[in-house]
Amino acid sequence: MSELTELKLWHGAGLASSGSLMRIPPSDSVPISNRVRRILDSSVLRRLACISQLGMVNLVYPGAMHSRFEHTLGVYLNALRFLDRFTRDPQVGPWLDQAHCDAFLLAALLHDAGHWPYCHPIEDMQLADLPSHEQRLTEVITDPELAAAIDQDWQCTPELMLALLGVGPQRDMNTPAVTFLASCLSGPVDIDKLDYLQRDSLHCGVEYGRNFDSQRLISALTVDPSTQRLAVDAKGQTAAEMMVFSRYIMFNEVYWHHTVRAATAMLQRSIFLLQHRLDLPSTLKLADAAWIALLRRTGEGSLAEPMIEGLFGTRRVLYKPAAEFSVLSGRPLHERLTRRPYWWLVALAETLTQTVSRRFGIAVSPVDILIDAPPTKLEVDINVAIRKFDGACQPLEDVSPVAATLARQQFDDIVKKVRLFVRPGLREHLKQQISTDQDWGQILNEAIEVMEEQWV
Incomplete structure (x- = not known):
């Protein structure tokens, strides 16, 4: 395979005539060829510059204001690092022709193009008639400007790119190259996680997501010959363990920080209350500012208004x-409430407010108590394969006590907790009557029993 223009740029050749470098934090130079620039300058990608990567996290960590566009550039740079590593690999290199390399780079550039403001918490609600951001990609790539750029500059089909992202029809795509590159895009160690862990950590001002050696990890990447998926050589086991642990800490301290989850619970409940007044499918092309303005206008005079104004x-x-x-x-x-449908959690919260109001003679609004629980969708498995010195591959949990603990106890269930949130003015009042988690647990169990009787 002839070397890609982007790799030549990355290695410092031909910048004047073929492209330029774009700087992103912390101090990375991203090679931008002419064809990549046409993708980045499209309206589809420019919109990502106005969509926050971390949504509600900036209410806790003020520096977390970076965009999905910046993250996209970081993922694309990691894609180049992976191609630089594997196009020279004697086992993987023969699989990677120009079409598959082009599709991989395009997938890195477009993997988040289907996102809309506050996409992940809204997706977790699983509302009817609302596509996932992955499903939206099949619509996004039909944008005339983007479709023309792909057709003109890239030696791959949109279908191949979508296959790498696990979207669209997979017919005739079951090849070693697709299997391998798809695992580089979505898996325990992938170009997305390698960027967002470090970038989110940087902008939040914490070290948790940067406490692993990404260069060592990338240099140790290999392939599992039995599955044709991405694996890590034994020399990179410690770096892989540290990445798993960094991800665990980032979920505990950032993504599922109790204040972040309080804000998320307020947003989700507001959306649930307004879903019949707010045409969500029509908002999917908006950027953050326009979306928030629309939500505030729609919420005026409703039960959701105090929550929306408290957020925005x-x-x-x-x-x-x-x-x-x-x-x-x-x-x-935790087991009774984890991965329950969102509508059920709302009904339970309303039953809980009625129970509290009746038992303690306190006026409690239906939206004064919110229940936040792990959603139905699980996080990606942490069990990357470790290729031992004899060539055999084993799951990380079989060779690492740290990973084994997380894998056996289910990563999601450790980092994602069930929480009750209460309107600020009401919490101090309720503390006089319900002072401990055990007290709340007893009342919550009673409310669950009432719910289960109603929905038998």
Whole structure:
């Protein structure tokens, strides 16, 4: 295979005539060839510059204001690093012709193009008639400007690119190259996670997501010959373990921080209340500012208005944690509420407010108590294959006590807790009556029993 223009740029050749370099934090130079620039300058990609990568996280970590466009550039740079590693690999290199390399780079550039504002928490609600951001890619790539750029400059079909992302029809795509490159795009160690862990950590001002050696990890990447998927050579095992642990800490301290989840619970409940007044499918092409303005207008005069204004108004007013249940403390309740449908959690929260109001003689609004629980969608498996010195591959959990603990106890259930959030003014009042997690747990179990009787 002839070397890609982008790899030549990355190695410093022909910048004047073939492209340029774009700088992104912390100090990376991203090679931008003419064909890549046409993709980046399209309206589809420019919209990502106005969509936050971390949504509600900036309410806790003010520096977390980076965009999905910046993240896209980081993922694309990682794609070049992977191609630089594997086009010279004697086993993988023969699979990677120009079409597959082009499709891989395009997939890196477009993997988030289907996102809309606050996409992930809204997707977790699984509302009817709302596609996932992955499904939206099949629509996005039909944009005339983007479609023309792909047809003119890239030696691959949109179908091949979508196959690498696991979207669209997979017929006739079951080849070693597709299997391998798809695992580089979505898997325990992939170009997306390698960027967002470090980039999110950087902008949040914490070290957790940067405490692994990404260069060592990339240099140790290999292929599992039995599955044709990405694996890690034994020399990179420690770096892989550190990446798993970094991801665990980032979920605990950033993505599922209790204040981030309080804001997320407020947003989800607001969307649920307004779903029949707010035409969500029509908002999927909006950027953050226009989407927030529309949500605020739609919420005026509704039960959702105080929550929306607490998130996006002139003063930050967030619900406060009242109780928390995890697999380590409160396992029975955690198991009863984890991966329940969102509508069911809303109904349970309303039943809980009625129970509290009736028992303690306190006026409680249906939206005064919110329940946040792990959604139905699980995170990607952490069990990357480790290729030992004899060539055999084993799951990371079989060779690492750290990974084994996380794998056996289910990564999601450790980092994602069930929490109750209460309107700020009400929480102090309720503390006089319900002071501990155990007290809340008893009332919550009663409400669940009422729900189960109603829905038998």
